[in-house]
Amino acid sequence: MSIENLARANVRELTPYQSARRLGGNGDVWLNANEYPIAPEFQLTAQTFNRYPECQPALVIERYADYAGVKKEQVLVSRGADEGIELLIRAFCEPGKDAILFCPPTYGMYAVSSETFGVERRTVATKQDWQLDLPAIADSLDNVKLIYVCSPNNPTGNLIDPNDLRTLLEMAKGKAIVAVDEAYIEFCPQASVAGWLSDYPHLAVLRTLSKAFALAGLRCGFTLGNEDLIALLLKVIAPYPLSTPVADIAAQALSTEGIRVMRQRVTEIAANRSWLQQALQNCACVEQVFTSDSNYLLVRFTASSNVFKTLWDQGIILRDQNKQPGLSGCLRITIGTRDECQRVVDALSALPGANKTRQEPM
Numbered sequence: 001m002s003i004e005n006l007a008r009a010n011v012r013e014l015t016p017y018q019s020a021r022r023l024g025g026n027g028d029v030w031l032n033a034n035e036y037p038i039a040p041e042f043q044l045t046a047q048t049f050n051r052y053p054e055c056q057p058a059l060v061i062e063r064y065a066d067y068a069g070v071k072k073e074q075v076l077v078s079r080g081a082d083e084g085i086e087l088l089i090r091a092f093c094e095p096g097k098d099a100i101l102f103c104p105p106t107y108g109m110y111a112v113s114s115e116t117f118g119v120e121r122r123t124v125a126t127k128q129d130w131q132l133d134l135p136a137i138a139d140s141l142d143n144v145k146l147i148y149v150c151s152p153n154n155p156t157g158n159l160i161d162p163n164d165l166r167t168l169l170e171m172a173k174g175k176a177i178v179a180v181d182e183a184y185i186e187f188c189p190q191a192s193v194a195g196w197l198s199d200y201p202h203l204a205v206l207r208t209l210s211k212a213f214a215l216a217g218l219r220c221g222f223t224l225g226n227e228d229l230i231a232l233l234l235k236v237i238a239p240y241p242l243s244t245p246v247a248d249i250a251a252q253a254l255s256t257e258g259i260r261v262m263r264q265r266v267t268e269i270a271a272n273r274s275w276l277q278q279a280l281q282n283c284a285c286v287e288q289v290f291t292s293d294s295n296y297l298l299v300r301f302t303a304s305s306n307v308f309k310t311l312w313d314q315g316i317i318l319r320d321q322n323k324q325p326g327l328s329g330c331l332r333i334t335i336g337t338r339d340e341c342q343r344v345v346d347a348l349s350a351l352p353g354a355n356k357t358r359q360e361p362m
């Protein structure tokens with residue numbers, strides 16, 4: 001007898017998140033997970049490994065609150081932003097009854113987390129310009145307890161219009177939590193909605209140390225919200241969500257010096273992004289490079305599966321977005337070092353423009 005039959009039906013049917021690591025590849029240029037290309041160096045200072053860690057390490061909370069410009073009571077720290085996504089579902093959604101809503105094409109974990117918990121996922125595709133389709137959302141809110149909006153959006157790279165976010169928050173008042181996923185906000189800090197917390201008790205903001213802070217391997221993220229919302233999440237979080245080394249290194253990353261270095265990284269990545277965007281526009285196999293406020297570029301190719309495979313074989317690993325609604329022919333390229341960007345351009349320059357038949361002079 002297979003124990004498969006013992007599993008919950010929704011788990012049997014579940015397709016796990018196809019993380020960049022799970023997808024494998026034998027590359028030496030990893031541009032598929034929006035990581036920072038160089039490992040920062042840290043020394044452990046904590047030694048008390050015989051003791052359980054603090055549930056919400058005070059220094060990490062204090063420093064993140066300072067950095068984000070919110071009160072300590074408005075910060076929850078967790079095992080990556082992905083755990084924040086999950087905690088919101090656990091705190092607000094009744095399985096088999098409530099629904100979450102999100103707007104594809106977007107980040108894949110909202111779907112995976114809701115399926116894991118047996119919570120319905122409702123999708124309202126974005127408009128052609130990847131902005132929110134507010135009338136369609138308004139028509140789809142029955143039983144919706146939680147709305148995820150990713151801004152800048154992964155994988156498209158665009159910011160969601162702040163006026164639309166305001167309208168959405170008004171629409172959801174008294175009905176649903178609006179969770180704004182700001183995993184990439186360090187690349188456009190002026191666009192954060194963290195400053196709106198005092199206006200909206202039902203606003204949550206998701207943050208992470210995985211992207212601009214260069215600490216994807218640390219697994220540390222944050223949820224910002226008003227005290228009542230944070231108190232609910234604290235009810236469902238594990239008793240010791242962060243290990244002692246994680247809290248130790250997170251506190252260092254959030255020191256004045258740590259934040260200065262992070263901002264330096266952002267400047268460097270933004271410069272590489274402009275350079276790569278320019279260079280891609282001159283490649284025959286490139287149809288369109290989309291504007292990005294993040295550390296990746298979404299690019300439409302004339303023959304994307306060939307591009308993906310050719311670069312893969314050269315050890316350059318990109319993220320295929322071709323299956324996402326509206327993104328046929330699109331690959332996502334993380335901004336790496338200038339050398340890595342150059343490797344991408346060199347590989348692409350050798351490729352023909354499949355459908356662009358050049359007009360020969362008469």
Ligand SMILES: *Cc1c(COP(=O)(O)O)cnc(C)c1O
Pocket residue numbers: 034079080081082083107150154181183207208209210216219220221
């Ligand atoms: C990377 C990413 C996350 C996950 O962050 P972790 O802190 O590494 O779990 C969440 N949301 C979006 C949009 C992301 O791209």
